[in-house]
Amino acid sequence: MDNFKLDKPTPYYLQFYSQLKKMIFDGVFKPGERLNETQLAKDFGVSRSPIREAMRLLEKDGLLTADDRNGFVIYSLSIKDVEEIYKIRISLESLAVELVIDEAAESEIERIEQQLRETEEAIHKGAKETEIISLNETFHQLLVDFSRNSQLAKLLEHVNVLIHFCRVLNFKGDDRAEVILHEHRKVFEEIKKGDKAKAVQYMTEHLQHDVEHLKGVLKAEETDESSRLTR
Structure with a gap:
């Protein structure tokens, strides 16, 4: 995450959406792994709000699924x-x-x-x-x-x-x-x-x-x- 830089003209949540999607495709996050919204916000040095919006978009794509603890899990292909x-x-x-x-x-x-x-x-x-x-x-x-x-x-x-x-x-x-x-x-x-x-x-x-x-x-x-x- 050290190489990730924000592009101010683009809404933050869309930048996080693209970055998290890339990390999923690159295998940084593994299928079945639970994503912690608070930890991600801390890692990126931002508030939880844009992270939450990005995760909702990823859920819409099917790359994240909601779990029973109000969090999200990386999609596992069956x-x-x-x-x-x-x-x-x-x-x-x-x-x-x-x-x-x-x-x-x-x-x-x-x-x-x-x-x-x-x-x-x-x-x-x-x-x-x-x-x-x-x-x-x-x-x-x-x-x-x-x-x-x-x-x-x-x-x-x-x-x-x-x-x-x-x-x-x-x-x-x-x-x-x-x-x-x-x-x-x-x-x-x-x-x-x-x-x-x-x-x-x-x-x-x-x-x-x-x-x-x-x-x-x-x-x-x-x-x-x-x-x-x-x-």
């Missing part, structure tokens, strides 16, 4: 959550792929291809995991943007924070960056050909692979936690 989130993603992003084929301009198709090249370059130069996750996120966002469907974008926006939470976990394991890039390329090649059926098939398979990988990560974490508690 296998059921993964299944529910990805059912939404598969439905909406499969539709986005179809719409991109109908709606995207040639320059926009080229922009998606450029984004894949940027991701490949980042992987090869050994970029930080956070950078590669951001680039992968951009691939999916470009498909939504170029679908020209604002309602689809709004529906996905409601779960985007939890989707990002999944993306961070999804990078656990060997060669995940290369695997994900390969699957993105398969989707893109069919978009470029204008083959809706194949593009939807590959997007569905890509997201289903994510589900299975995430389930494996969560099960491994449960096993590790059980082992730790029984020592």
